């Protein structure tokens with residue numbers, strides 16, 4: 430499989446359940462929820478952080494919290510969640526193209542798309558590859574736009590000495606079971622402005638401000654105690670987890686790094702990576718197409734993923750609304766990209782076997 434959820438020792442998790450049986454406090458900002466919030470704030474070196482039941486609701490509600498209306502410049506080379514969150518807020522996504530070197534949003538493309546209706550930018554640190562955060566800030570300042578990062582893949586990454594959640598007006602992290610750090614399902618928003626923090630607190634709890642004052646059209650997106658307990662366990666093992674992933678990624682590089690027609694993303698000098706994904710681009714100069722490699726791996730019971738294919742602009746539910754030919758690089762990458770299996774327990778022997786099938 431492309432991924433396998435990391436788990437703490439069974440007893441480590443179950444030992445945390447006893448206090449819950451004693452207190453009967455299972456959700457609604459309980460002790461583990463609050464402890465996790467404090468620990469994550471510290472780990473990510475961010476000013477404000479709010480926990481959610483999943484990453485998608487975190488993104489939907491942070492967009493709502495900014496109370497914006499109009500066009501949002503974003504990327505089609507992402508998971509369904511990014512585009513859906515924008516659309517479900519009644520905002521209009523406008524799609525910029527991506528960079529060929531790291532598949533993040535192309536800032537030249539952003540500037541061409543800014544209109545009087547533009548209110549925000551929602552870039553994605555796709556695969557944990559970091560967007561050009563400095564240039565994005567420049568554009569946002571110039572046109573007075575909010576910047577809300579989809580940082581679902583970027584948990585724990587540091588860039589130029591700062592936590593990745595310190596960039597932009599807000600960032601969403603996903604703690605889904607398949608992500609580097611998880612709470613079974615879960616997510617968080619990091620933010621700078623304390624007012625946004627208060628809004629998020631209300632919006633994830635039905636917009637309830639106080640017992641008799643309901644101030645927003647909120648949702649229910651609170652993280653429960655069982656999720657938070659899993660997070661507290663996993664956080665203790667995170668460094669080991671990332672270290673193991675790094676080792677696997679280095680092995681992949683050893684086998685595939687010098688192959689004609691295969692492009693791999695470099696981790697820049699100023700970035701401390703989390704080794705979340707291992708995307709491989711099969712260019713036309715390689716002897717097999719991406720789809721061929723995908724099928725051959727599948728025949729050997731190895732499940733790589735065409736992540737991200739199709740582009741969100743090509744989804745059935747958005748039929749005829751967007752034009753993916755306007756983002757030709759995104760289109761090109763989506764047709765040639767494959768993410769290979771990567772998780773802490775992946776055996777080096779398996780990495781070798783995967784690469785042999787690809788190169789055969």
Ligand SMILES: *Cc1c(COP(=O)(O)O)cnc(C)c1O
Pocket residue numbers: 483484485486507508510511553579581582603604605614615616
């Ligand atoms: C996983 C993911 C999300 C959504 O996170 P969930 O926690 O699964 O709701 C959003 N954006 C991207 C890019 C993701 O990979």
